[in-house]
Amino acid sequence: MILEIKKFGTHLISRPEGRDAALVVRHQFLDKDNTQSVMLDFEGVMLMTPSWLDEVVQEILKTVEKEKLTFTNAQNSSVKASIETVFAS
Numbered sequence: 001m002i003l004e005i006k007k008f009g010t011h012l013i014s015r016p017e018g019r020d021a022a023l024v025v026r027h028q029f030l031d032k033d034n035t036q037s038v039m040l041d042f043e044g045v046m047l048m049t050p051s052w053l054d055e056v057v058q059e060i061l062k063t064v065e066k067e068k069l070t071f072t073n074a075q076n077s078s079v080k081a082s083i084e085t086v087f088a089s
Helices: 015-028 050-060 077-086
Strands: 002-004 038-041 069-072
Touching: 015 050, 050 077
Parallel strands: 002 038, 038 069
Antiparallel strands: none
16 A cells, blocks of 8 residues: 555644544554555655654554555655654664
């Protein structure tokens, strides 16, 4: 499954907004059988904070194995830094 992150906005800043997005992802996009892979597509995202991304990623990792989570169009420096920060721990 490809999840287009820009559907949540182009400026993804706060943890509460990330939590709202995470709930949408959980209820509308994720299979409960833990067999799918998820690709986060960051095309069109201009600004993103690690706290926003952390909320979404942590929700995805409740049902999808870490190895099945991938990223595309993550060249934006804000997106790249957020991914590095979230996965550094």
